[in-house]
Amino acid sequence: MMTGSLQDKKIILGVTGSIAAYKSALLARLLVKSGAEVKVVMTPSAGAFITPLTFSTLTSNAVYTDLMRGDQWNSHVELGLWADLMIVAPATANSIAKMATGHVDNMLLAVYLSARCPVFIAPAMDLDMWKHPSTKRNMKLIQSDGVYYVPVEEGLLASGLTGKGRMAEPEHILHQIVNHFIQRKSLIGRKVLITAGPTREALDPVRFMTNPSTGTMGIALAECLAKRGAEVHLILGPVGEVSLSSDIAVYPVVSAEEMYHRSRSLFPQMNAGIMAAAVADFTPKKYSEHKIKKQGDELVLTLKRTKDIALDLGKMKKKDQYLVGFALETDDGKKAARQKLDKKNLDFIVLNSLSEPGAGFGRSTNKVLLMMRDGSTKDIPLKSKAKVAEDIVEQLCEVAGWKLEL
Ligand code: CTP
16 A cells, blocks of 8 residues: 655664564565655664565665774765654663664664654654653654654553553554645645745934844745645845755845845735734834944934734735734733734744743744734744744634645
8 A cells, every 4th residue: 555655755764773664674665665765774673573685685775884884984974964754663771772862882873863854763662661751851852852752552561560661563663654744735835925934124324223033934824834845935034054955935034124125025825824923013214324323322213113914914905815823922921912903914823932942943843822813812832943834824724724734
């Protein structure tokens, strides 16, 4: 049934030192049978359970085992760039702990840190190790870094005990991987405009006003939508160097005024807009062509309001267009967010609370509340911005009636 479902996909299979490693041979076989090209990376202790020869025979590729071997030393970077997906199966408690802390003492961990693709893990361990607070903590950490998890299964364990901790069956792991790729293309034909990052309002040729937004949330949304096949147009304020998938059309802008004009001209052709930018609400009334010189003890600046992009697009919005906004509040802010939702004619709003630990500007994680027009809400717990982006995209699809699966 799965034959061909992973055609041309490049997959790294990471194998760590657990008795479940024997099942990885079957997983390798299933991946290859589904059309994927598979390269296997083993930790030194995985070699105690299964041989590289098994994997090189099954995958018709060389197996990577030794970070310090001259001919393999640089491969971690190459492999990290090569893969469309990395799956570590089995993932032991030890490897999960190292992945959580960025420890690199073997080839597999070096590949993990170099991987730009989605990474999945299928943990395998005894039930008490699985239940241990440190394992729970490490699992939380790597999931907040964006790692996907193939749930452990329940049953007889190698120790003779019965419980949770068994690695998922290879067929189940394959199923989750195939699903991941299927999901990717279900938004083909949808056009989405995203504003992201800060804006910069110049006072004179050498000074400007801005805010600490890094654009991370908007970029994560752009990547998430592009991965699913949507045509993404990203209007990006000045955030410095970022590496973005080549499928995304990026329009770099500097000021709120520029962002406004770009947004207005693009929105009529779009199916949806996501306003994730931290747009300056005020800009200097007068731009000084020359550097402002010091005079006296005070400098009084007069600022004027910028145009509200979300408000404007909300007015332009047609019946079959959808608009999502963000509300950044320093405290609870539900009331303020609700007002913004109504005033800007949004379909839903993402409430970002700066008072939440782990949420806000420049963080890789976020904790938000989705507030819908009908008054319903969805609490999204603290997780990586990439995962929060998935929840927001899912909500957009629900509101717009777009099918996320093929
Ligand atoms: N927004 C926008 N253009 C602006 C200001 C805000 O498009 N000039 C968008 C933001 O991208 C966000 C939403 O409006 O999606 C709410 O932004 P926020 O700054 O929280 O709200 P404001 O309406 O500016 O209200 P206030 O600053 O008074 O809280």
